[in-house]
Amino acid sequence: MSKLETLKMLQELYAYRSYGFTYYKKREFMPQKSNSIPNSLDKLEKSVHGCFLCALCKTRKNVVFGEGNIHAKLMFVGEGPGAFEDEQGRPFVGNAGALLTKMIENVLHLKRSDVYIANIVKCRPPANRPPLPEEANVCKPYLFKQIEIIAPQIIVALGGTSYHYLTGDDKKITQVRGEIFEYKNAKLIPTFHPSYLLRNESSKKDTYHDLLKVKALL
Numbered sequence: 001m002s003k004l005e006t007l008k009m010l011q012e013l014y015a016y017r018s019y020g021f022t023y024y025k026k027r028e029f030m031p032q033k034s035n036s037i038p039n040s041l042d043k044l045e046k047s048v049h050g051c052f053l054c055a056l057c058k059t060r061k062n063v064v065f066g067e068g069n070i071h072a073k074l075m076f077v078g079e080g081p082g083a084f085e086d087e088q089g090r091p092f093v094g095n096a097g098a099l100l101t102k103m104i105e106n107v108l109h110l111k112r113s114d115v116y117i118a119n120i121v122k123c124r125p126p127a128n129r130p131p132l133p134e135e136a137n138v139c140k141p142y143l144f145k146q147i148e149i150i151a152p153q154i155i156v157a158l159g160g161t162s163y164h165y166l167t168g169d170d171k172k173i174t175q176v177r178g179e180i181f182e183y184k185n186a187k188l189i190p191t192f193h194p195s196y197l198l199r200n201e202s203s204k205k206d207t208y209h210d211l212l213k214v215k216a217l218l
């Protein structure tokens, strides 16, 4: 092992200690360089299941990698798994998921299995709080690799947190929703998060119009 690799490993061990780990079992460490992240979805998923790079690994029940058509033209990116998703290891399976499924089926006239659904972070933030920057930043390379492999034509950012972590832009979702941005060889369209829509019925019509734009682009 080179000096640099040893230093990186030590750095990682110190990070684990700062998260409260007092020992660790022998594990394969995640590659640090983004170009050494696996290039196939299967291998990537395996890596993510063995990821311990942030404190969310301590409280997760299941990793929620993402699911759907690996050749999808359309990809939805949420914020992070909630309690139901953590329980089942699948994205958007709770009430917000039921609404997202309706949006896909009733507005876009697609099946949920036609699209790909993922999140900014793959593990549930405690009490459903938004992911912290350090959590999103270590997890984003996995999402970016999913986007690279799936190569969707359109990415819908669900909610302000998703939009912010995808783009680095701090604008409010109300300022950017429904706009069409160029993003990583795709079009990015932010809209309201389904959980927000469940609490704010009157915003559903805005998301309906955003989805009509998505439909027109497909």
Ligand code: URA
Binding pocket: 078, 079, 080, 081, 082, 085, 090, 091, 092, 093, 096, 097, 119, 195
């Ligand atoms: N909310 C999200 O942002 N993602 C999920 O997977 C579920 C709820």
